[in-house]
Amino acid sequence: MTFNAIPRTWRHLRRYNQVIRILLKYGFDDVVDAASKDLILRFGEKFIPRLKSDKKASQPSTERLRNAIEELGPTFIKMGQILSMRPDLIPPDIAYEFQKLQDEVTPISFEEIEEVLRNELKSDPYKIFSEISKESIAVASIAQVHRGKLKDGKDIVLKIQRPGVRATIDVDIEILGDLARVLGKYFQDKITQDPVAILDEFDKSIHHELDFIQEGRNIARFKRNFDTDPTIFIPQYYPEYSSANLLVMDYVDGIKASNIDMIEKAGLDRQTIAKRGTHLSFRQIFEFGFFHADPHSGNIMVLPENVIAPLDYGMVGQIDEVTIDHLGDLIVGAIRKDINRIIRAFEHLGIVDYTVDIDAFKTDIADIIENYYGVPLKELEIRILMNEFFKLIQSYHLMLPPRLSLALKAILTAEGLGRLLYPEFDAVSELRPYLRKIIMRRYDPKRKFREGLILIDDLALLAEELPKKARIIINKVASGKFAIQFEHRNLERLVDELGKSSNRLSAAMIISALIIGSSFIIQASIAPKIFGYPLIGVLGFLLASVFGLKLIWDMFRNRKS
Structure with missing residues (x-):
């Protein structure tokens, strides 16, 4: 084997x-x-x-x-x-x-780091880097990070995947x-x-994070998106030195956004940082549709002149233009307390369908909105309002599309960063310009023309394929090969119990047959004998006794469990 x-x-x-x-x-x-x-x-x-x-x-x-x-x-x-x-x-x-x-994990030794570097670079690492720090600056379960220098003196960091981590993760995912x-x-x-x-x-998410080439591409894409924005710094990624297990990028020397005391000592403006940090997330989501999925304060560095530098590009999200529109509708509906707009957005986003009791759902949304009636918009926290909606979604056993959920969570995290840096921060006011742009973009003539061309193309394709599909269905019906598949759900326990009952009934019949057969043998007084009784009959009774005791024990154990 x-x-x-x-x-x-x-x-x-x-x-x-x-x-x-x-x-x-x-x-x-x-x-x-x-x-x-x-x-x-x-x-x-x-x-x-x-x-x-x-x-x-x-x-x-x-x-x-x-x-x-x-x-x-x-x-x-x-x-x-x-x-x-x-x-x-x-x-x-x-x-x-x-x-x-x-x-919290123990750092791997520098000797192991050097071995990984040699394997990934297919060369002596010191032919490429003039310096590699022996002390790690960050250690996590997937990778650890070391500072270094290129031959031209450029400060860089090397993110090195821990040896064997993929195999460990694959085993745990199976379990x-x-x-x-x-x-x-x-x-x-x-x-x-x-x-x-x-x-x-x-x-899917963890295996994307394990691919450092993909993370490097994410960095390059963010850099292109914000290349003309002087308030945002995206580090340079070096694909020529990187691989699936090694990521090389610029070193970012700044202050973590969570370190309020250091920001104050450096004379930086917390309100400006709060605005820029949230605008970083809002632009990613509503303008580019490609966003950092975990922009918490530990992943945001602050540089001189209040420049924002995001870190850790392994977990990103992506949403298309149509999803951005409907997400905007959902947020506008929540802010304006417009129940019909919220329901429409839920339907378009694929969150609710025909199985949901829409009237009851509307009533529950109205109850949530009623709790915030009269609250000034500047005092309204998106986080609290959205958490109410998340609870409602759970109570109806609904599920958000993963990318949409990540986008909403990124918005809430950005608001949390803003309030951490500046407690009076008004996220709703900062979000409004992006929502206005979404509404204006929806009625852009160029976009409508493009959507019209796509619709015409879809109708032409439907007209071409519909007769073929109809002919296939008619032929299957005529030949008796047309079949409808049914899928049963939540019947596993019933099937399991029926299987056990069948097994017990079969065992009982076997035991009965052994007892009856052994009785006939003993009555017939067939040799060989033991203690004056036919040996085969005695063995039959013993076997029936063992099976009977086993059956009783199994029934007792199942009843107890």
Whole structure:
């Protein structure tokens, strides 16, 4: 048997056991108990550890969840950090707790760094760089960063991917996939979203972040977008020295936007920085449709003359012109307290469909709007209003398109940065010019002409394809090959119980047959004998007894679980 033929959960048995132990340690025995049937079937009863935790009583569940994720390691931490940016998927209290997740890892040795550099550069790194600092300036689960100098004296940073991190993440994602399926199977009534779909989204996101060539392209694109803006600095990316595991870019020497004391000491203007920081995000989203998905204060550097320099370009989002229009409608509707406009935006964005009770949905939106009736716009916080909408979306088991959710979260984060730097900051006023541009752009004659040409092209294509498609359907109906596929949902537990019942009935019939057959053999007094009874009959009764006891034990255990 080859290694790949072994089921994946068996290949990662030790890591799987570690995950189960940590979940039990932090009091999530309900999750492990729900999964125990599946796990026992795969690995046997001895696989499930018997641990008890006193943390359930001493810590809130959100805090226990965060601590468990931190102990589970880099992949789980990264997933928690990404989920903290999706308040439409998880409750606000969990999203808030996940924002505290700390990516604390031990730096890898400089010898290992040099080895990675040699492998990626296919050359001695000191033939390319005149200097590489032995001390890292940033360490994370995916990579660590070192300062360096090019031969021309240019200050740069080298972002080096940790050896083996891809393999570790792939193993953990396989295990997370099993856990997601268990959650979807046994906790349907407690979770509002499909955990498998959430994991698929995370899988794509984390693998994009692992590709440093893509991150370099993101930097280059941001630089082109802001090349003429003197208030924004985007570092230079060096593709000739970079690879999928190595990113080389300019060193940015500034003050983190979160360091208010240093900004004050440097004599910088906090109000100007707040405005420029939010305009950076607003332009990215509403003008370019290509944006930094995590513009928190730790990812923003402030340079002399209040120049803004974003860092960490691994996580970005992208939305098209039509989505920008509808997003603008949603925000305008929320600000103006226009319920019909909000509903229209939700429909156009694909958030609500025919399955949603629109009348009830409208009533709930009206309740939210009523809470802010009479509040002056300058006192209105977009974050609080949007969080109300996120709760509403969760309560209806709806899901925002991932890119739209990232755009909304980026807007909220930008507002938070503005208020951190300048508590009186009015994000609504700063957002208004961009919303006006969206409305004006929608009625631009050039755009309408372009959309008209696309519509004509679509109609011509429909006229060309419709007869062909209709002919195919008619031929299938006439030949008896026309079929409609149905998909059943949420019947897995019923099917599982029916399967178990069938197995028990089969076992009972076998036991009955053994007892009846053994009785006939004993009555016939067939040799050989033991203690005066036919040996085959005695063995039949013993076998029936073993099967019967096993059946009783299985029924008792299932009833208990």
